[in-house]
Amino acid sequence: MLTVALDIKQAKIHGVLSLDALVNDFSIALKNRKYPHAPVGVIADNSADWIALDLATQHLGIPLIPIPHFFSNEQKKHLIDSAHIFTLFAEQENIFELYGFDENSGQCHSLFLSHLENYESKDVNKDIQKITFTSGTTSKPKGVCLSSEQQWSVAKSLEHALANLKIKKHLCLLPLSVLLENVAGVYTSFLSHTEVFVFPLKDIGFRDPFNFDAAQCLSKIDTYKIESIILLPQMLHSILNIIEPNDPRIQSLKFVALGGAKTPRLLIQKAKDLGLPIYEGYGLSECSSVVSLNLPNAYKVGSVGKPLSNRKIKIAEDHEIEISMTNKVNYLGEVSDDDSWFKTGDIGHIDEEGFLFIDGRKKNLIITSYGRNISPEWPESLLMEQGLYKQVMVIGDAQPYLLALILPSFDISQASIESSIRSVNKALPSYASILNYIVLDQPFSFSNGQLTENGRLKRDVIQSYYQKEINTLYESSKDLTLL
Template sequence: MTDISKTNSPLLESLRATAEAYPGRAALLGDHEGFTYGELLQEVTAIAAALNARDLQVVGLFANNGPRWLLVDLACQLAGVTLVPLPGFFSPQQLQHTISTSGLQALLTDMPGYFADAPVFGAGEAFAGMTLLPCTQVQPAKLPADTAKITFTSGSTGTPRGVCLSNATQFATAEALAVSLAPLRCATHMCLLPLATLLENVAGAYTCWLLGGTALVPGLERLGFSGSSQLDMQRLCACIDEHQPDSLILLPQILKSLLDQVDNFGWQPPPTLRFVAVGGGKVSADLLREATSRGLPVYEGYGLSECGSVVALNLPGAVREGAAGKPLPHCEIALRDGEIVVRGPRYLGYLGGTEDDSGSRDGWLATGDLGSRDSDGFLHITGRKKNILISSYGRNISPEWIESELLRAQEVLQCVVVGDARPYCSALLLPRPGTDATQIERWIESVNRVLPDYARIRRWAPLTQPLTFADGLLTANGRPRRDRIAERYAAVIEGLYRGDRDQANAQKTFSSAPASIPGDQNPGVA
């Protein structure tokens, strides 16, 4: 199907209306090419026709950020092809799992050499500015009806889990965001996170187009990304300065690093910025307050891939410090025994499973996140249900709560709180290179003064190297994999509870290893 008037994609219907009204308006700009709304639909229609001509039903996409990524995304919607975005930060083993379980018939990539030795692919052909590699050894997968996209999340194990989404669910999220953000009149959005991240894909590009704006999609290397977990902040700031965007989406660690550029390197956010969404994990109120005071109009949000990304968001005129915002108009949020449940547009099921995998009751989706709502309806996230630590004194403790306090300091790049079945809490910390241990100890003392006794950090130890997704110690959106970290650092943790204070503070000055910046997801916010 290549007739936009008959597509089941409401996003494409909206793009057609914008193209008819403003055919010459810029819709998509990359490093080396750009498209007006009129040109975008012409290119999408041509790619969709080529996909249908090859009788493809499931296609993977492994490519750098850029206009071509989004053109293929839209073309798959028009052609009725299921798209499987493959994150560039996945390990080879995770990519193999994703390819084999999703039933790909072909893979579109701008990095064909990466798969040169993979026996699963045949000889490639030029296609849509990329290379189309046919899959020769992959078995078809049983997909729920109307599956338009399979987004893979890290889940709680190292094996990615495929979340099957319809076009309608993705559009519902983008439309709710567009309605909420319309008063800001954001004309340009710069895609900073990898487009394979549902958050940037839906909340970034789709929402921008529904507002009639221009999506700016520089390549990841232009943004300063390298490898699976490194980010050159000076390059990122230079890219922001060059494009002068109205809106951005950030992970908490990237926000923290931007503040470091402001405080220690003299960078100033561009005056064009009107809205900067932050998600992917709990963000301290102090960090958000500091960002706002330095010219970054930041607003915390919350969501998950199973709901098509964002479900709650702070907005101008409706902000509550320490909260993840109020529910967006397309969904409802409630609490059951302290767990957040969501009702509204949702996923179709997990790849290889059924909708019953969702943990839903009466249409409500159990998120696994713990939280509360205040009298004004703002949602407060306190942690993950399965991450709760229970001390040997029987106190229930959310490690995310303590970690968000410790991470307020610029000197602390990463933090994991431990203490399950232990008499007190301890922490594994990655200090900023060159930081003295005394500075860390003073900071912990100041944080402890505002924490109840049972949640105070009694001892700490330095992480020997940054936690990364590639090492299997972070999820795709930067959350710690606590079981794997506990296994990797078992001896260090035992030392913290043997009374070996020398081991906990062995390093007085820390190496110059670069800071770890995770890839997304479900930028929490998916």
């Protein structure tokens, strides 16, 4: 059941006369199933129906499993099997057989639904409302089990944090299968009495999940005078490539939240200089999305803001960020960790004013052959802040020095590249200096398996792809041109 005082009659979705009636229709469809409490999956584009289905499952206490479009068929089947989904909602009627569902489907508004043909009913944890899967760095996605209360608690904190902005129009730019848009976008808007604008992704600039048309997106923002959006770093980069200072298409925006992967300071400063009200934050699925966020009255460049009012954060002796958890983290199919402090795997620090800074990933730590520990995000961020490169990855584990994989933003000479790396090395100790580089033959992307859906580097995959070139450079001492 919904655990917050959400008045659905007051919740507003653009173009929907009665969200309450829509939720009721989906509730009836769910209650009329052979197994009315069995988990539900949804694989569909953004729409008001998607949101109504989500609210209906919360009202009835049924687990919902959002299935991202951008997962492979193998990953989608893994989700369906591991989450024990009985009913699948989809916008396309012809996909059900592919995943073992009855080919004779029903329909509720724009979404078709079908049930698994061979299903064995199992007891369902009543505290689980949503199982959100992230692809991470492996082929098999990992499911994080969340209660309705956990999600709405974050939304309530965000509502309080953003209250002074009096935001009246929010545009959903991320897929609703991404938890961040669910919680920080839709739920927060509902609690704030903010009108939610939700369109098919192709109508807001996504020809496919990873091909973003910034001009089309800005046109939609301008047409409806949108006041808040959530961006991933690669989306911000595309927008900054086409806007001018104080561009009229962004004048209505009051708050642009930035999450996903670490963003170079130079990119954020450029956004601010162009008049984009950008505020970087930090979150994890295990924590029901947002943990900390920069705000207009509490902002520091380079940080991910201060913790939300419902968060407590500490930095461990090894600099790992730990977050206090009222509810223990629950992964699907795994024994829950009873530790009240969740170890994020991120390395960071909190300054004297309480701002949180992300310094890297603990598992990414490079240990050179000289025994020096280096977080690769450190030299990577220095390179990215020069504005010369679209993408950078630094390697050097068990090697005597660091090597950079770089994708220039434009045509650039070898001399200019080496000059830029020498400049970065001046800000690094000798053991963390970059002494060689490889110019990439293609960008890191989700489609080639080298990025996660949030834009994080799949370091093992990338290193394996370029292993021959890497070995050649490390084996040839004469190529140490940057010493």
